[in-house]
Amino acid sequence: MSTKPELVLVGGGHTHVQVLRMQAMRPLAARLTVVVDDPVAVYSGMVPGLVAGQYERREVEIDVRPLARRVGASVVMARCTRVDAEGKRIHLEGRPPLAYDVASLNIGSTVAGLDTPGVREHALPTRPIATLVEQVEARLEDLPDRCRIVVVGAGAGGV
Numbered sequence: 443m444s445t446k447p448e449l450v451l452v453g454g455g456h457t458h459v460q461v462l463r464m465q466a467m468r469p470l471a472a473r474l475t476v477v478v479d480d481p482v483a484v485y486s487g488m489v490p491g492l493v494a495g496q497y498e499r500r501e502v503e504i505d506v507r508p509l510a511r512r513v514g515a516s517v518v519m520a521r522c523t524r525v526d527a528e529g530k531r532i533h534l535e536g537r538p539p540l541a542y543d544v545a546s547l548n549i550g551s552t553v554a555g556l557d558t559p560g561v562r563e564h565a566l567p568t569r570p571i572a573t574l575v576e577q578v579e580a581r582l583e584d585l586p587d588r589c590r591i592v593v594v595g596a597g598a599g600g601v
Contacts, residue, residue: 447543450532451476451515452522454483454506455548462506465513475540476510477532479521484571493578502575522549565594 449472451458458476465474488502510517518540524533525547531539553567561567566577 445473447472448541449474450540450542450545452525452532452545452547453549454478454481454504455550456483456485456487456504458546458548459483459485459504459506459509461546462509462513462515465515469513472544474510474513474515475518475542476506476515477518477520477522477534477540478506479519479535480572481505481507481517481519482572484575486571489568489571489574492575499575499579522547 449470451461451474454476462474462476464470483504483506485502485504488497491497492499492502507517518534518537520534520537522532523535525531525545526533526539530542530545532542532545533539550571551569553569555561556567566574566581568574
């Protein structure tokens, strides 16, 4: 008797949300596990619209748990601390390692240069996105009616 391979999705980014959506339409021949330390993913493609006031925060957030459960995926709430590619194990904070046959990491990125003088006082880093959303909301409340905002970077969000 053969068992299904174990596909582990680490992180709740929008790529993994799409894998879950595809699972609902045409199930994979694999057992599916989603590992997230924060079950609410912020869809980065909509963050510029949030900042511009076109969306509310709830409209850019995706709770990965109900989506995963709806397609029969297991959900593990823990932070990934290490990937052992040779042993095919995902190491988790406060839990035993999780075995996998195929793993995908979609945990977001970080921003370099935060230690540059003036950055922490005058700039909002775009990562992690959930933190950006909180900081933008707080800063917008404190801005005068007329102010100057500068976008540094030419990524999709900056454009």
